Amino acid sequence: MSKHMFRRACAALLCLCVGAGVIGLSGCGSEVKTYAVSDIAYVDDWLSNSESYGEVSTYNIQTVFGSDTMKVQRIHVSEGDEVKKGDRLISYDTSLTQIELDKKELEVMELELALRQAEQELKTVNSYKPMVVTTIVPDVSxxxxxxxxxxxxxxxxxxxxxxxxxxxxxxxxxxxxxxxxxxxxxxxxxxxxxxxxxxxxxxxxxxxxxxxxxxxxxxxxxxxxxxxxxxxxxxxxxxxxPYEEIEFNSGLTAAEISRLRDAAKKRIEEADLEYRVAELEYKQMQLEVDSGVITAELDGVVEFVTGDIDLACENYDPLLKVSDDGGYVVQGTLSELELGTVTVGQTVKVTSWEHYAEYEAQITDIATVPAAQNGWTNGNTNVSYYPFTVYIDGSADLMENEFVSVTYNSKGNLDSGFYIERAFVLDEDGRSYVFVQTEDGTVEKRRIVTGEYLWGNYVRIVSGLTVEDRIAFPYDKEAKDGAVAIEATIDELYAY
Known part of the structure; x- marks a missing residue:
């Protein structure tokens, strides 16, 4: 039995025993053990999170990333310098880049072929007709x-x-x-x-x-x-x-064809993503080969210059950044079912697939007209999707046209809440209480507001308690206002 299941079973047993009036965990004198809420809580963020995908567009900002094919000869600017569009920023040797460019071009061609094959596979699946089963009633005398x-x-x-x-x-x-x-x-x-x-x-x-x-x-x-x-x-x-007559056609049922179609669409999404990422990398390398010089794309201020060129190139980190109070914009899509809860100003999480970094962003706009296509999303394919725009400030290290995921809480900015084991909640006269450890090291009986149950032995905490608090087992005979709190681990309670 897993530790999590064991805890749930113990919690249920504690509830039953308390209901029968046969159990009480005793402390020593006026001391009572307290436990971290985070150890007994079940946070439901995963139940309310949705994810979309999109390309990064830059807004009044230019970030130059290093690469292992770039042999930088000189960085021509320093932090704080004001530059004009067209000013030289970096010079580098292109001899190594040409070899890598040829390899990348071949990779792009192979990925494009894989994408076309995936698209053809979907066409084939779409041509399938499901087998039809007809019940024949014989005409007999x-x-x-x-x-x-x-x-x-x-x-x-x-x-x-x-x-x-x-x-x-x-x-x-x-x-x-x-x-x-x-x-x-x-x-x-x-x-x-x-x-x-x-x-x-x-x-x-x-x-x-x-x-x-x-x-x-x-x-x-x-x-x-x-x-x-x-x-x-x-x-x-x-x-x-009566008997069944089968018209086999493809030999597949409608449900099987539907699953094949979904799988083919998923392969197209994955193949298209790999192809577009590789194509972006190819274009970036092509720029390196063509000139050997990177120039400013806008008027602005040099906000960052790396202190270790070799390390930046090795890790594909930024070499420098020029900005005019700029940032980054990403457009995703959200389900029509989420229009009432996801709002402008809501905080979201943006994850870079290139650098495996996460950034906070804000939703700045939600369209009122559905998108012609659902875009990149892991949601319900049977509803309409609406474009929304998020803004990431200039402190992030993102590339023009790179793909990112946008994770947002479909319940909006409201606290998604958490659940704790019902054994830690005292019910009296239709009200719910917990014994919370206070800043002075004692416990107090505090009223809380609860919501629905989860799995029968967890209850949702709406207000009055946070996951940072510590609480006592309420049916301990020493659990009372003013008792001295003795911090303990959840393992001690369940005696693993």
């Missing part, structure tokens, strides 16, 4: 359903013609050979008669066909002649119960 037992032989159909032979069910597979039978199927004037004999299960006229024979009878002045023919087409078991 009353005799087909009831049937009669055969003694000797019994005719059940046919006219004796080649396309409509007589159909006889014969007892135990014995074909009749009497003159009476021959005279019956070959009356005067009949010189060519076709007959199918069938042996059926339990000799019932509606039984399953076990064996069958086709015999052609021809008469002449010299006598009667017999020959065999294939009677398979006249001896097919006729269903009497």
């Amino acid at each position: 009353a005799s087909d359903l009831v049937g009669t037992e055969v003694s000797g032989f019994a005719q059940i159909g046919g006219s004796g013609e080649r396309d409509d032979p007589f159909i006889f069910v014969v007892e135990d597979g014995k074909i009749p050979c009497s003159d009476t039978f021959f005279n019956g199927i070959c009356p005067p004037g009949s010189d060519d008669v076709w007959v199918v004999f069938q042996e059926r299960n339990e000799n019932m006229t509606n039984g399953v066909i076990l064996e069958h024979w086709g015999i052609r009878y021809r008469t002449s002045v010299s006598g009667m002649y017999m020959s065999f023919f294939d009677s398979s087409e006249f001896s097919v078991n006729k269903p009497t119960e």
Whole structure:
């Protein structure tokens, strides 16, 4: 049993024991143990977080990143310098870059091919038609359903013609050979008669066909002649119960095709992302090869210059940054279901896939018209999505056109809340209380506001308690206002 499950089981047991009035954890005198709320809390951020993706656009800022293909010869500016658009910032040797550029170009071509293959795969999946299962109700007569037992032989159909032979069910597979039978199927004037004999299960006229024979009878002045023919087409078991007829088409159900389509779309997203990132890197390297000089793209102030060029190139860190009170902008998309809770001014988290860094940002705009496409999102594909814009200040180290993820709380800026084990909440007269450790080292009985339950033994804390607090087990006989708090670990309570 995992530690988390053990704790939940113990908490439930404590609640039951307390309800029966048979347990009490005692302290020594007026001392009571307290436990960190963070150790017994379940924070539900993950339940309310959504994620979108987008490209970075720069706003009045230029950041030059180092790379392992760049051999910097000189940085021409210092921090605090004012520069004009076109001023030289960095000079570097391009000999190594050309070799790497050729490799990167090949990588871009391979990734583009992979993207096209993924798109073709989706086209193929979209052409699939699901197999259709149809229930057929046979058109059967009353005799087909009831049937009669055969003694000797019994005719059940046919006219004796080649396309409509007589159909006889014969007892135990014995074909009749009497003159009476021959005279019956070959009356005067009949010189060519076709007959199918069938042996059926339990000799019932509606039984399953076990064996069958086709015999052609021809008469002449010299006598009667017999020959065999294939009677398979006249001896097919006729269903009497409803059955399913399957039109296979692709051989896949609609649900299976839908899953294949979702998987193909996911592969396209991943392939497209890899291709676009590689293409961005290729363009950056191409700029390095073309000139050997990086110039200012705007009028501004040099806000940062690295103190270790080699380390910056090795780690792909910024070499310098020029800004005119600038920053970065990213556009993501959010679900129509989140329009009422996600608001302008809300704080979000932006994660750089290039440098694995996280930055705080703010939503500056939410569109009122849905996007033509859902963009990059991990949300519900069956609803409309609306573009929103976030702003990251200039202290972040982001590149023009790089891809980032934007994580936001779909419940808005409100505290997403947390849950604690119900065993730590004292219920009295319809109100909820906890014993909280105060700054002076004692505990106090504090009223809190609770919400819904989670998994039966966790309760949501709406107000009155934070995850930074420490609380006592409320059913300890020493838990009372003014008791001295003795800080303990949660392991001590559950005795791991």
